[in-house]
Amino acid sequence: MGDELLIPIAADTDVVTARQRGRDLAAEAGFSSGDQTVIAAAISEIARNILMYAKRGEVALSVVANGDRQGVVVVARDQGPGIRDVSRALEDGYSTSGGLGLGLPGARRLMDDFDVSSSVGKGTTVTMKKWRRMNA
Amino acid sequence: MEVPILKQGHYLIASIQSALTDADLSQLREALIERVGRFRARGVIVDVTALDVMDSFAVRTLRDIAHMARLRGAETVIVGIQPEVAFAMVQLGLTLKGVSTALDLEEGLLFLDHQAQLRIERGTGRIDRG
Numbered sequence: 001m002g003d004e005l006l007i008p009i010a011a012d013t014d015v016v017t018a019r020q021r022g023r024d025l026a027a028e029a030g031f032s033s034g035d036q037t038v039i040a041a042a043i044s045e046i047a048r049n050i051l052m053y054a055k056r057g058e059v060a061l062s063v064v065a066n067g068d069r070q071g072v073v074v075v076a077r078d079q080g081p082g083i084r085d086v087s088r089a090l091e092d093g094y095s096t097s098g099g100l101g102l103g104l105p106g107a108r109r110l111m112d113d114f115d116v117s118s119s120v121g122k123g124t125t126v127t128m129k130k131w132r133r134m135n136a
Numbered sequence: 137m138e139v140p141i142l143k144q145g146h147y148l149i150a151s152i153q154s155a156l157t158d159a160d161l162s163q164l165r166e167a168l169i170e171r172v173g174r175f176r177a178r179g180v181i182v183d184v185t186a187l188d189v190m191d192s193f194a195v196r197t198l199r200d201i202a203h204m205a206r207l208r209g210a211e212t213v214i215v216g217i218q219p220e221v222a223f224a225m226v227q228l229g230l231t232l233k234g235v236s237t238a239l240d241l242e243e244g245l246l247f248l249d250h251q252a253q254l255r256i257e258r259g260t261g262r263i264d265r266g
């Protein structure tokens with residue numbers, strides 16, 4: 001695992017910083033500009049979720065290699081209220097915040113791997129990855 | 137980062153120059169809706185060419201701008217959505233349903249002129265005393 005880039009999330013400017021860093025990292029790792037945008041959009045959604053539900057948390061960005069594949073890994077952690085029903089939170093249009101309910105399901109559609117672990121009262125960790133074939 | 141809003145004839149043009157926070161987007165919405173009244177604008181163009189990401193908040197705010205401006209008597213057109221941004225929006229499930237879009241500023245202005253012409257023909261346009 002390479003170096004991890006840690007971005008604290010506590011204000012809406014941090015959401016912008018996180019998605020820009022994510023885009024830069026994806027560019028360095030050789031992702032197409034389309035994929036860079038997709039990764040940035042997914043980071044934006046989950047970083048905003050941190051602000052909305054947990055008020056603060058962090059986004060960790062890193063690049064990993066797996067055989068002939070290279071991936072951008074985004075981990076969003078908070079110690080907020082947690083998600084009572086994760087599978088429901090992943091349904092389109094489900095939101096407890098009055099939002100669009102696109103955050104988690106939208107980010108999942110944008111990325112290749114997507115995992116949510118959450119426990120009520122303790123917090124939530126979202127791990128998502130986007131892969132690309134090297135020398136492709 | 138405040139978005140500059142230019143007045144050109146009966147139209148307002150908001151030209152986004154850099155990445156915007158949620159607060160910036162909300163501020164843009166308030167400023168545009170207020171100016172539609174102050175300048176008696178009939179059209180609003182929001183140029184998003186410089187935006188390299190549009191997430192759910194940005195899309196919702198643009199949709200709100202268009203719907204609120206229409207309630208105030210002005211037509212809105214969003215111009216300059218980049219190809220990668222469009223791709224990511226579709227994957228996110230974001231649409232701009234009920235909101236007009238055009239390729240670029242030039243097309244946006246043509247669209248608004250056309251809308252104004254239609255309103256005059258239908259007799260629903262405002263009487264211009266200017």
